[in-house]
Amino acid sequence: xxxxxxxxxxxxxxxxxxxxxxxxxxxxxxxxxxFSKVHPLRSHSLAAQGGLNAALGNVPGSxxxxxxxxxxxxxxxxxxxxxxxxxxxxxRMGPEVVYELEHWxxxxxxTPECKIAQRPFGGADYPRTCYATDRTGHVLLHTLYEQSCxxxxxxxxxxxxxxxxxxxxxxxxxxxxxxxxxxxxxFSARVVVFATGGYGRVYGNSTNALxxxxxxxxxxxxxxxPIKDLEFVQFHPTTLxxxxxxxxxxARGEGGILVNNKGERFMKRYAEKLMELAPRDIVSRxxxxxxxEGFGFENAYLHLDLRHLGREKxxxxxxxxxxxxxxxxxxxxxKEPIPVQPGQHYSMGGIDTNEKGETKIxxxxxxxxxxxxxxxxxxxxxxxxxxxxxxxGKIVSTHLREFLKxxxxxxxxxxxxxxxxxxxxxxxxxxxxxxxxxxxxxxxELRRVMFADVGIFRKEEELRRACEVVQRxxxxxxxxxxxxxxxxxxxxxxxxLELEGMLDLADIISRGALARRESRxxxxxxxxxxxxDPNWLRHTLATFTPNGPExxxxxxxxxxxxxxxxxx
Amino acid sequence: MHHKKENIDIEEKVFSFxxxxxxxxxDQGPYFECFNVKAKKGMTVLEALLKIQExxxxxxxxxYSCRGAxxxxxxxxxxxxxxxxxxxxxxxxxxxxxxxxxxxxxEIIKDLIVDMEPFWKAYRMVEPWLMPGEREKQGExxxxxxxxxxxxxxxxxxxxxCCYGACxxxxxxxxxxxxxxxAKLFRFIRDSRxxxxxxxxxxxxDNEHGAWGCDTVFRCVDACPKxxxxxxxxxxxxxxxxxxxxxxxxxxxxKSESK
Numbered sequence: 001x002x003x004x005x006x007x008x009x010x011x012x013x014x015x016x017x018x019x020x021x022x023x024x025x026x027x028x029x030x031x032x033x034x035f036s037k038v039h040p041l042r043s044h045s046l047a048a049q050g051g052l053n054a055a056l057g058n059v060p061g062s063x064x065x066x067x068x069x070x071x072x073x074x075x076x077x078x079x080x081x082x083x084x085x086x087x088x089x090x091x092r093m094g095p096e097v098v099y100e101l102e103h104w105x106x107x108x109x110x111t112p113e114c115k116i117a118q119r120p121f122g123g124a125d126y127p128r129t130c131y132a133t134d135r136t137g138h139v140l141l142h143t144l145y146e147q148s149c150x151x152x153x154x155x156x157x158x159x160x161x162x163x164x165x166x167x168x169x170x171x172x173x174x175x176x177x178x179x180x181x182x183x184x185x186x187f188s189a190r191v192v193v194f195a196t197g198g199y200g201r202v203y204g205n206s207t208n209a210l211x212x213x214x215x216x217x218x219x220x221x222x223x224x225x226p227i228k229d230l231e232f233v234q235f236h237p238t239t240l241x242x243x244x245x246x247x248x249x250x251a252r253g254e255g256g257i258l259v260n261n262k263g264e265r266f267m268k269r270y271a272e273k274l275m276e277l278a279p280r281d282i283v284s285r286x287x288x289x290x291x292x293e294g295f296g297f298e299n300a301y302l303h304l305d306l307r308h309l310g311r312e313k314x315x316x317x318x319x320x321x322x323x324x325x326x327x328x329x330x331x332x333x334x335k336e337p338i339p340v341q342p343g344q345h346y347s348m349g350g351i352d353t354n355e356k357g358e359t360k361i362x363x364x365x366x367x368x369x370x371x372x373x374x375x376x377x378x379x380x381x382x383x384x385x386x387x388x389x390x391x392x393g394k395i396v397s398t399h400l401r402e403f404l405k406x407x408x409x410x411x412x413x414x415x416x417x418x419x420x421x422x423x424x425x426x427x428x429x430x431x432x433x434x435x436x437x438x439x440x441x442x443x444x445e446l447r448r449v450m451f452a453d454v455g456i457f458r459k460e461e462e463l464r465r466a467c468e469v470v471q472r473x474x475x476x477x478x479x480x481x482x483x484x485x486x487x488x489x490x491x492x493x494x495x496x497l498e499l500e501g502m503l504d505l506a507d508i509i510s511r512g513a514l515a516r517r518e519s520r521x522x523x524x525x526x527x528x529x530x531x532x533d534p535n536w537l538r539h540t541l542a543t544f545t546p547n548g549p550e551x552x553x554x555x556x557x558x559x560x561x562x563x564x565x566x567x568x
Numbered sequence: 569m570h571h572k573k574e575n576i577d578i579e580e581k582v583f584s585f586x587x588x589x590x591x592x593x594x595d596q597g598p599y600f601e602c603f604n605v606k607a608k609k610g611m612t613v614l615e616a617l618l619k620i621q622e623x624x625x626x627x628x629x630x631x632y633s634c635r636g637a638x639x640x641x642x643x644x645x646x647x648x649x650x651x652x653x654x655x656x657x658x659x660x661x662x663x664x665x666x667x668x669x670x671x672x673x674x675e676i677i678k679d680l681i682v683d684m685e686p687f688w689k690a691y692r693m694v695e696p697w698l699m700p701g702e703r704e705k706q707g708e709x710x711x712x713x714x715x716x717x718x719x720x721x722x723x724x725x726x727x728x729x730c731c732y733g734a735c736x737x738x739x740x741x742x743x744x745x746x747x748x749x750x751a752k753l754f755r756f757i758r759d760s761r762x763x764x765x766x767x768x769x770x771x772x773x774d775n776e777h778g779a780w781g782c783d784t785v786f787r788c789v790d791a792c793p794k795x796x797x798x799x800x801x802x803x804x805x806x807x808x809x810x811x812x813x814x815x816x817x818x819x820x821x822x823k824s825e826s827k
Contacts, residue, residue, distance in 0.1 A: 039684070041727055042633040042641045102708040105698030107716050107723050107759070114710035132716075132723075138638060139723060146697040180677065209634040242610045245636040320638075323794075327637055327655055328610070440622045484626035488593065489678050492626040 005416060008033045009404055011174055011189040013161050013216055015040025017137075017389035018368025019195035020144035020153075025397025027151045030404060033187065035156045035176060037211055040145050044197050044209040045389065048137025049320060050121060050250035051129035052386035054094030058115040058130075065126040067091040072561060074384060077123040077279045078377025079521035079531065080563035081229070081539070081556055086355040086373045088559065090384075093391045098130055101390065106143045108132050109317075119253045119317075121382045123279035123568070127253075129383040134248050134320040140386060160215065160494055163423055164192060164223040164364070167415040171363035175423045179494065182487025184427060186420040190409055191400045194220055194351055194366040195393065202502045202509070203344035203455075204447035207239050207246040216370045218501025220351045221508070225359050226541045226552075228372040229349035230505065231512035232522050234380055235456050236345035237283035241301035243328050244343040247321055249382040251306060251338075252276040254317050258287065259303040259337065260295040274568040281379040281522045282568060284342035288456045291341070303337035342456060346385060348376040348522065349509075352541060357396035362407070365400055367392040374539065377556075378521025430496060435479030439496045442473050442480065446506055454510045459527045463514040470506045471548075477503055508542040508549045515551060516540065533563055578607040578659045585616060587628065588669040591678050598676070601625075607658050613666070614642050614654035617680075630680035637793065640728030644680050645669040650730035650791040671733030687729045690745040694753035694773070701763040715760045722755035725796045731788035737781050744781040745773070747788035747798030754801035757808065770809050779805040 008031045012019045015036035026032050036043065055065040070091040075082050102108060102116060109117040109132055121129040132139040148155070158179040165172040165186070173188040196216020200208025221227050237258075238247040252258070258276050260266045270286035271278035278286075287302055296302055306314055306321075311334045314322065318333070325331045325338050351366035353359050353373055359366060368389040375388055446469075453466035477500060484492045518532035519525050537556055542549035583605050590598035603624055605616045614632055621628050630653070631641040637655040644653055647667050658666075674682035700709065731747040732738055738746050753769070756762045773779050779802055788798040 038631070038633050038639075038641065042631075042639040044634065044639075046726075047634055047636060047638055099706075099708055103698075103700055103703060105700075105756075105759070105761070107719060108708075108711075110711050110713040110716055112713070114712055116708050117713075133720070135638075135724065138726070142723075142727075143698075149692050150695075150697045209636075209639065211633045243636070324636065328657075486627065488591070489629045489681065490626075491621060491629060 005186050005188050005413065006033070007188040009189065010191045010193065010400060011035060011187060012193045012195055013174070014043070014195035014197060014368070014370070015155065015157070016043035016045035016195060016197055016368065017140055017144060017386065018393045019193070020141070020148050021390045021393025022193050022195060022367055022397045023153045024144065024147055024151060025394055026401065027153050029401065033154045033156060035159050035161055035174070037158065037160050037215070039157045040148070040155060041141065043141060044212055045386075046138045046141040047207070047209060047246060048140070048386050049134045049246060049248035050253065051119065051131030051136045051383050052098065052140075052390070053121065053124065053128045053381070053383035054098040054130055054387065055091065055126070055128055056095055056098065056116060056118060056130065058111055059118045059127050062118065062126040062128065065128060067094060069125060070094065070128060073124050074375065074381055075377070075561050076566055077379055077381040079379055079566060080533070080537065080561075081232070081374065081377030081520060083355065083374050083557040084559040084561060085557050086375050089355055089395070090375050090388060090391045093394070094387055097387075097390050097394060101140065101143065104143050104147050106132065106139050119250055120277060121253050122249050122277045122283070123274070123381045124383070129250070129253065131250060133316070134250050134318045137386065140390070160497065161219060162427075162497060163419065164219050165416055165419040166223050166361055166364070167412065169362055170410055171361060172411055172415045172419070175420055177427070177494070177497070179489055182490055184420070184424050186416045188411060188413065188416055190404060190411060191363045191365065193396055193400065194364075194370050195368045196370045198347040198369040199502065199505050200344055200347070202446065202450055202506050203233070204451040205239070205244045205341075206344040207236055207244055208344070213498040213502055214347070214505045215498050215501050217350055218504050220366070221504055221542070221544050222501075224544055225361060225364065226352040226543050227350065227508055228352035228539050228541055229374060230347070230508045230542060231516055231540060232348035232378050233344060233454070233509065234280060234346035234348060234522050235284040235342045237280055237287055237342050238304050238340040239343035239345070240324065240329055241339035241341050245324050245328055246345070247304060247324070247338060247340055248318070249280070251304060251318055251321055254313065255309050256304050256306045258283075259305050260290050261297050262295060266290050266295070271568040278568040279379055279381060281524070284456055285524060287342050297339065301339040301341040304340045305337040306333045307335065307337070344451065346380055348372065348374070348378065348380055356399045357392050358399065363403065365396045367396045378523060427493070427497075431482050431485055431493065433481045435481040437476050437479040437481070439480050439492070439499050442476055443499055443502070445469070446473055446502060450506055450509070454513055456524065458513055458523065458525050460514070463510060466510045467514055470503065470510055474503050474507065504544075511549060512540045512542060512551065537563060578611070579609055581607045581664060583607055583616060583658055583661075583664045583666060585620065585666050585668055587679070589628070589679055590676050592676060611658045612654050613646055613656045613658065613668070616658065617653060617668070629678050638726060640726035643671055643728040643730045643733065645671060645733070650734050652728060652730070652793045655793055671729060673733050673735065673738045684729060686742065687732050687746065687748070690749040691727065691752060693745060694749045695764070695769070696749070696752045696756065698756060698759065698762055699764040700761050709761045711760055719755050719758050721796050722751050722758070722801055724794050725751060726794055728793065730791040730793055731798050734787040734791035736785065736787060737783055741777065741781060743777040745778055747782075747802065750779060750782070750805060751796065751798035751801035754805050757805065766808070766812065770812065773805070774809050779809060
């Protein structure tokens with residue numbers, strides 16, 4: 001039993017929304033297993049608050065909303081780096097998928113007409129964001145998990161996938177480490193789907209769960225899969241000062257305002273029309289500018305004021321925000337403004353896929369935040385990430401079923417056996433290493449440098465410094481030892497394994513940002529403050545080599561919307 | 569409810585954590601071990617535990633994920649009371665001596681990590697998914713905001729199992745489904761979209777391991793870090809079981825009206 005290789009048609013890695021949605025589309029017809037570092041209900045998807053976008057036209061003022069307008073808002077928001085065919089697919093499927101989720105039991109908030117309620121969100125011309133108070137991610141994750149129980153999806157919880165096995169451009173399976181036993185095992189699969197989320201914790205000041213180390217993206221990268229647009233990192237404008245826990249954009253959608261230390265609603269100077277509801281990159285930069293110019297509080301944060309909304313509306317629409325502000329900052333939003341600052345939030349980039357979720361490896365797919373389709377381009381609009389997870393989870397499940405039907409089983413068990421031996425050896429060596437360095441020092445320095453030098457405002461000198469620091473940390477990593485030798489629940493080993501991937505991703509992000517000499521969406525270069533379409537209207541691709549990432553670029557798909565200047 | 573928490577200065581103050589240790593593979597029995605942690609502003613119990621794991625004893629294990637009191641991973645007993653370790657700030661603790669134990673009513677695997685399977689099994693037993701009637705031809709089911717608000721507190725359950733750990737009935741009857749699962753069932757029963765056959769559902773739960781097992785001593789309500797009141801759900805299930813024929817009719821009429 002111990003060394004028997006379990007074989008599946010499909011292995012999905014990640015138990016968040018994208019992974020569950022993919023699984024639900026596959027289960028029943030195929031032999032499926034879902035792997036997750038944590039129980040699926042502990043996935044980071046549940047931290048999403050504000051909602052998901054779909055042009056349902058359910059609320060006053062949105063009757064003439066359409067998927068085409070949603071497409072345009074998304075492409076404009078992306079600063080024209082999104083692939084327009086993929087955005088069209090996502091926005092067109094939005095309403096159908098939202099109705100499907102509703103039929104599965106998602107308890108959406110309702111309009112007086114008993115329809116799904118929608119609220120205004122950043123960068124959108126219509127109130128289009130479907131929500132369940134301010135706990136939309138929580139209810140979506142719970143609903144999809146409920147459905148996975150109904151359909152008896154087989155789940156391997158608390159397994160870390162440490163490598164992906166590819167031979168002859170074809171997926172063979174995965175190698176994974178079991179937290180409890182410490183066992184390293186191979187699992188054979190004809191199709192592997194990455195749905196492993198983002199890498200927020202490569203940065204300091206992140207809204208992300210502690211588990212978001214980007215391990216999935218890093219594993220795919222090491223296996224030779226190209227990684228796209230990783231220099232585009234979203235900084236959310238409103239994260240709670242102190243802990244950087246997310247305070248939803250919905251708080252501004254419901255009417256909350258941002259105020260500086262002079263009591264001024266400063267966003268009117270930066271985005272005259274949309275003000276606080278300009279896209280996130282613009283609001284985050286405006287806030288950072290205010291703080292740098294001395295208009296912040298304690299030189300660190302600004303105020304998000306909800307008081308004028310009144311207790312009733314706050315408690316009805318934003319109860320989760322109240323809990324968070326009270327639990328973590330001791331501030332009751334009904335009575336006091338919430339101290340907020342921009343923080344790392346989301347990864348626009350990720351595993352390079354096409355609009356079907358396919359990678360260039362046969363049988364390998366990716367969906368959700370770990371993937372870069374690209375529907376978000378250089379800046380994601382709020383409410384589009386949840387939408388992406390469910391739409392592309394569904395799309396991937398459809399295409400992989402076709403793949404399984406049309407392709408023969410070309411797996412060769414010997415490749416997996418060899419890979420397993422190699423992986424066991426790698427982990428064995430890691431445990432035996434006698435270095436002086438602690439993983440925590442390297443991790444903490446990495447987070448500091450990424451936030452400080454590859455952050456909201458970037459420039460040549462700082463980016464160069466960051467690249468150098470990352471190189472040094474990669475060298476230092478070779479001297480990291482694992483002090484704890486037991487196999488059983490060895491979190492130190494897990495952290496050390498994941499840190500290697502974090503360093504790889506930081507390397508790609510910082511070098512990609514240094515190379516891109518323009519400003520586009522979330523990537524803002526103070527030394528190149530203009531967007532440069534002739535040279536840089538293209539995706540970055542990074543491929544693993546032993547000497548670091550090798551960069552290449554590829555065309556952005558433009559269908560109907562010619563790039564123009566973004567004004568809000 | 570207004571807590572002025574951030575003014576309490578705990579910077580550099582040393583907190584002593586007395587932590588339950590047990591490794592089912594090798595320890596004869598559990599023991600306690602003390603670790604000192606220098607506090608920082610805003611530090612939570614979870615952050616202190618991570619600090620101990622990183623700097624002092626990597627063999628100390630516990631579950632965690634979101635660090636924002638929404639994922640339910642880090643439920644444990646803190647100073648005798650079930651809570652989420654990430655939700656408790658050191659500044660709000662009554663003393664710098666902190667007692668940390670795993671959730672009761674579960675088999676301990678190692679230290680603060682327990683085997684949650686009985687909890688998930690009870691959850692699956694109640695068939696916790698919507699059973700809608702015929703699919704609407706187009707668009708969504710129509711639901712009143714009032715109905716949504718009625719199930720809201722049960723929807724908010726994060727399945728952290730604090731209630732299960734606090735429940736005196738679970739501790740004496742391992743077949744009792746427990747507060748979270750029963751409250752979850754009520755979340756669906758009360759959802760106007762759900763058309764499950766109550767007779768089938770109640771047949772399995774109309775007994776002392778189901779809805780009638782509850783002692784109604786509200787330990788679960790007291791334990792819940794998300795202000796859910798599982799006992800309300802269990803009481804409401806009981807009412808429906810007793811008054812089944814009448815309520816069924818009334819609910820049917822109400823649903824017809826809302827269409």
